[in-house]
Amino acid sequence: MNDIIVAIATPPGEGAIGIVRLSGEGCIELVNTMFAGPSKSGLAESKPRRALFGKFTAPDGELVDEVVLTTYRNPASYTGEDAVEISCHGSPYILSRVTQLCIDAGAKMAQPGEFSQRAFLNGKLDLSQAEAVADLIASQSAAAHRIALGQLRGGVSNEIKDLRTQLINFASLIELELDFGEEDVEFADRDDLRHLVEKIRTKIDALVTSFRLGNAIKMGVTTVIAGRPNAGKSTLLNALLNEERAIVSHIPGTTRDTIEETVNVGGVTFRLVDTAGIREATDTIEAIGVERAIERVATSHILVYVFDVVETDPATLTADLDKLHREGLELIVVGNKMDLNPYTMYEQYFGEDYGGKFSVPRGRFIPMIARDKSNLGYLQETLLATATGGVGGLDQGQVILSNARHYDVLNRADQALARVQGGMGAGVSQDFVAMDIRQALRELGEITGEITTDDLLGNIFSNFCIGK
Structure with missing residues (x-):
């Protein structure tokens, strides 16, 4: 924390502008030794957050580049320390030269995430918000961006802090009772504590339940297109991608291996996987393709099952x-080639006689002519609604959990609170109730960083990009 750190903050490669970032006490004075600006005093008396144009030179007088410098004085900076950003031309040589000159002058190369780690340690961000910075940088869709931005602005943190504050108030009363154990007094109303624990567990359950959606949006929604040979799977993939990505043929078994592409629908990234037709294979290669298709269905979020409305009877479809059913797998059924059998109805396949393992609401049955892209818009709406829980995407104020660490910690906190409930119901000693409350508080504190370890911080920030 006493070192000056430096790193290139822009992506590798050529560009119009590149930025070298420094942070730490003395970084402004360090850069000032190599900067010649409009003022004789250089950066020493410059106003913070004001851009200054000048020349960046080596100690021997070599001109490296004409640059624009922006200085920040603690605590009004991203890291909470003095900081400098050097905007120069985006040549890899210039950026590396500027960085090396700063290192030669006494700075050290920043580790991945070290700027954000200093922001956390200096109280500019809590741990949940710091993790959101990495998610925001990595966001590939409007929905992922919205979730990360909500977390950066304190969505998850505020929820957790509110739960923890309420629990701390009761925990302090329980601890006070322990201090007066010999006098058999009761400061914490047990009914109020039961209600509070139940309320907190309800909020935790809502956050944990949202993780499946949040993680899918963050990582992309894996969507497998499956069905029998010649059902129109590859045609449907091409229609969704709006390009001829997969070979389409009337010969059954054309697709032997999986074909994977991404498409953005309503701000959500879908990872589409076209698979081999599922049937009894006629040769070894096709058998491998069918096996891979089944494996991909087993790890997907959404299954789009395509069937030929002419060739497939209800019993066969069921x-x-x-065979592909899995708990938690979302199903959309596409009845393809409707031009050849236009009187196909939902009730024929999923009416009163349907006894399959999947629940197939009417809205999840999509009649289509994939070749002509008919009803494609409805399929896209259904995909979006299935992934986000409703057509139109995420609610603006909705708090969505997308971080696997948070998911794990909340589950542990919920288990501790369940023990609190069970302990009070069984009339166990208040010492054990207090112990479980402390454990729940510790778990909740790990999310925001109020309770943390060096190993945890190292694991989190090592996954950041260098320069952030």
Whole structure:
């Protein structure tokens, strides 16, 4: 924390502008030794957050580049320390030369995430917000961006802090009771504590439940297109991508291996996987393709099952779907080639006689002519609604959990609170109730960083990019 750190903050490669960032006490004075600006005093008396144009030179007088410098004085900076950003031309040589000159002058190369780690340690961000910075940089869709931005602005932190504050108030009363154990007094109303624990567990459950959606949006929603040979799977993939990505043929078994592409629908990234037709394979290569198709269905979020409305009877469709059923797998059924059998109805396949393992609401059955892209818009709306829980995407004020660490910690906190409930119901000693409350508080504190370890911080910030 006493070192001056430096790193290139812009992506590798050529560009119009590149930025070298420094942070730490003395960084402004360090850069001032190599900067010649409009003022004789250089950066020493410059006003913070004001851009200054000048020349960046080596100690021997070599001109490296004409640059624009922006200085920040603690605590009004991202890291909470004095900081400098050097904007120069985006040549890899210039950026590396400027960085090396700063290192030669006494700075050290920043480790991945070290700027954000200093922001956390200096109280500019809590741990949840710091993690959101990495998620924001990595966001690939509007939905992922919205979730990360909400977390950066304190969405998850505020929820957790509110839960923790309420629990601390009761924990302090329980601890006070322990101090007066011999006098058999009761400061914490047990009914109020039961209600509070139940309320907190309800909020935790809502956050934990949202993780499946948040993680899918963050990582991309894996969507497998499956079905029997010649059902129109590859045609549907091409329609969704709006390009001829997969080979389409009337010959059954054309697709032997998985084909994977991404498409953005309503701000959500879908990882589409076209698979081999599922049937009894006729050769070894096709058998491998069918096996891979089944494996991909087992790890997907959404299954789009395509069937030929002419060739497939209700019993066959039900049997095929039952083979692919998995708890938690979302299903959309596409009845393809409707031009050849336009009187196909939802009730024929999923009416009163349907006894399959999947629940198939009417809105999840999409009649289509994939070749002509008919009803493609409805399929896209259904994909978006299935992934986000409703057509139109995420609510603006919705708090969504997308971080696997938070998910794990909340589950542990919920287990501790469940023990609190069980202990009070069984009339166990208040010492054990207090111990479980302390454990729940510790778990909740790990999310925001109120309780943390060096190993935890190292693991989190090592996954950041250098320069952030």
